[in-house]
Amino acid sequence: GAGVSQSPSNKVTEKGKDVELRCDPISGHTALYWYRQSLGQGLEFLIYFQGNSAPDKSGLPSDRFSAERTGGSVSTLTIQRTQQEDSAVYLCASSLGGAQNTEAFFGQGTRLTVV
């Protein structure tokens, strides 16, 4: 595809339910990032995948959050037992990877609302 694709674009869920957010990176990009942007706040790093290396999970806010990347391409961010404070826009980005090629390209985001 031409760019990073995220789905769904909007998700409303009830408190306590699990949600899955999907990210399709640019073809050939080995690095993939998830960020969270709460209303009026900056971008908060969540997790980073690079090739076959172990992911950097240092930004995940709690054990209710997890992410996987299958086949080095598509990634899924899962939030279990959602809480109202999880409401935010979840942004995914990809890059060619490697220190000299980290121009990151972002998707349009998934707006998650927990009611």
Add this chain to the structure above:
Amino acid sequence: KQEVTQIPAALSVPEGENLVLNCSFTDSAIYNLQWFRQDPGKGLTSLLLIQSSQREQTSGRLNASLDKSSGRSTLYIAASQPGDSATYLCAVTGFGNEKLTFGTGTRLTIIP
């Protein structure tokens, strides 16, 4: 821990003026710095990437400079247009840690 600051938080200028947005970072051990714009309700659009060995990058009416030793970058926008209204974010990628650390952004409004 890397910290990235953008001042001012908001800026309004009349159409046609040239303007400068500022970004500062606390740890100069970076691979590169990237400028993005974000329109309301949208994702981020990459504008310019400056490698740590470079001093500046240009794209159309945009020029970004980098002074790694002082921990500063500027984004210069020439002949501003109403379509330039957006939030502008800078982000740095540090050594040994390829995640991007973002500033909180400058919300730019160009007044027609």
